[in-house]
Amino acid sequence: MKTHVSIVLLVLLGGMGLYAAPPSPNYQQDFEGEEGMSGWKAWAQSGENTSEVNFVGSSSEKSHSGKQSLKFDLTFHEGSYCYWSSQALKIPATGDLKLIGYIYVE
Amino acid sequence: MSVAFGRNLDLPPSLASGVATATPIKQASKKWQYFEIEIGDNTAENAIRLLGTDKVYRYVDRVALMFRGKFQPGQRAVVYVDDLKVTGKAKAGGEKEFELLVTEESARQLANATEWKRRIGKEAAALHVVIKKSETLPQGFKQHVLGSAAEVERMAETLTAQVAGKLKSKAWIRTSEAVAWQENLQAMQRVVPNLNRLWEYCEANPDRKNIIYLPAAITGQTLLPKALPVEAAPGDVVELSATPGEYEPATFAIFSNDEMREVTLQVSDLKSGQNVLIAGVIDLRVVKVWYQAGIKGIGGYRPGGKRYLVPELLLKDDDLIWLDGAKQRNLMRHRNPSGDLEYVDISDPDVKKNSDVLPQDSAQLQPFTIPANSLKQLWLTAHIPKGAKPGGYQGRVRILVGGKEYDQLTIKLTVLPFLLEPCPHVHSFYHHSRIGAKSRSPFQINYASRSEAQLEAELRNMNEHGLTSPITYQEYGEGLIKVLEMRKRVGMPAKSLFTIGQRAGNSSDPKQLQDLQQKVKQWVGLAKKYGYQNVYIYGFDEAKGDEMASQRAAWKAVRDAGGKAFAAGYQGSFEAVGDLQDLIVLAYKPDPKEAEKYHSVGHQIFSYANPQCGPEVPETFRRNYGLLLWKSNFDGAMDYAYHRGFGHVWNDFDDVRYRDHVMAYPTVDGVIDTLQWEGYREAVDDTRYLATLQKKIIKAPKAKRQEAKAAEKWREDLDIDGDLNVISKRMIEWILKL
Incomplete structure (x- = not known):
């Protein structure tokens, strides 16, 4: 066992500050401007060879409002699932909150 | 393939999380479509269902675009999303709740870390002693001992890095992560003394290979x-x-x-x-x-999409299954239609290759x-x-x-110088196997169609594992008589007969209800001839709300005809139909409060899906279907299922959604046991020992009253989350004392 590993851990625990940021119901993305992928990234897929990215990012080819939307252009090879997710959020799952949006499947 | 928008719910400080999606889109829409997903208070019910508690904070940690289905090579998807937004109002006081449930828990875990550090240090010192003295061992053993020690070091490093990483990204530790951390430390505490014993063993036997x-x-x-x-x-x-x-x-x-x-x-x-x-x-x-697929849910977790080496089958002939390590395949030996022995890949998602597989052990x-x-x-x-x-x-x-x-x-x-009392619980499985039925399955070995010899072997195997009341799927008729004869031959007690061979339905039409009653009377009459006191007729499986309530007239008819009504369901069923439901098979972790409700009207409650049959977690089956039933005041267990194939029952990679649910794998002449099935048998035995102890306590002679009192106190304080082998030994000691 390497004792220094444990010491490193405690330094991290102590230095991190335990008070987590409070949750917030504010979330909105319209993909306008120079956002690029806007914090979106590959989250999980069934295997290493599940999919290939042709393009993922802000695009002016289609938009529900404004001039841009977020475009996903993927080619699949095998497997059964492939998920892309937003930036990390902390939206409280209480009250009457809803996530709404628009999707266009070409 | 479908695509849908979804959200991921996190439930800190627990490890649980869950995905929900809007309606999936299966075809190109060529237009903008609106979607919405509720993320509000309905999640509380999910938390209780998943975890048995609402002492968690619930928040959405990401929104996601989800492609699902069986992807075809070269299949392309082009999707645009726009104007994502959260609307509505959150409940007031959420920040305080978050602080109470998450931040305080993290602080508590941090306090524990100091103690854990001390323990790591102690194990590290002991490990170094083993490493040092292993230098003098013969080469082969030295390699084995030092290899083991290196893995323990790696375990500690990984563990430490994981916790540090989690704090960095989320700033809180889930309770279950802390528990996992502690479990890993406990593993080190077990392993280091074992390594010491290993060194002593190798040192004392230098000529051994x-x-x-x-x-x-x-x-x-x-x-x-x-x-x-x-x-x-x-x-x-x-x-x-x-x-x-x-x-x-x-x-x-x-x-x-x-x-x-x-x-x-x-x-x-x-x-x-x-x-x-x-x-x-x-x-x-x-x-x-x-090789087996991933596990999701209670009883262990292995992420999907990968293949894992897992100990599971108990074989007489090790060569029945060969492993192809390079391609991570399971190959099964069988005799093909020409009579030649050959090996067939039973881990290919293309399950057609398994149509003719005829497994047989020695x-x-x-x-x-x-x-x-x-x-x-x-x-x-x-x-x-x-x-x-x-x-x-x-x-x-x-x-x-x-x-x-x-x-x-x-x-x-x-x-031991005593006999065990009968099991205080009813143990049942959903058992699809039937005789005389024309199989709709494309597979020769499937999970439902059986010869008489196969079915009798399965019933015998269940009885030998303490599972004495399986649900029969056999329809009324000659086949049913044969099944009842078989159950008698293998020694299954005739108390309650549970059937899905006859269903109750939800008709309220008087004529149909009259027909149903006649059929129920036939079942009750036949069962009585074989000594069964009760016949339970199945309702809708896992029904909720209106569907659940729609069965009232049919269940009343069943009961008026001398039968009893049962079905699997969830919390909330009692309030809807508890007065008519003689037995509920309640999903997930047993809740003593639910037991109290059903017992208050003289009805019964069984447990299932804690976990469903199949995961290779013998200790979990032993604990959850043994002492946990007793602690929760449940009357029995009825898990799904003895074997249920999703695709081919021997192929774990041919269904995108579910793994096969198997406690014993069907063969041409019987079944092959698994480790989880052996764990289940010990669950039954644990409660038999407990029932034996209870009887000894009640019947203790005057001279042993003091010991009996102490034994009763031990029984009342019993922590069923403890080491089950130790608990078992203690029960035997108490029984012998009394």
């Missing part, structure tokens, strides 16, 4: 051929105890520096003075490690091979004859290689 490990039989740890460290101490004496009539498992594992070919095992008679138990009371099988243990630097686990089941005289018996297992004496183990078997 193999090591025999003696792990606990039913355990949460898995033994894999190449994985170090081995979570067991070395030794050469297998010890076990059992009562007359009982089945009791034990296990040992052989590690060899060199390849061992043509290994055979021979068991001697076991002797205790003049008393002899013939060698046949001990059954030996190899534990087969093979009746006798066949010679097997242990590759160099590899571990092989053997399984031993002692079945004590009912008339066996109590006492300490001793015998041996000879290990032969190529027919020559190689090594041996001593077996010390204690036959």
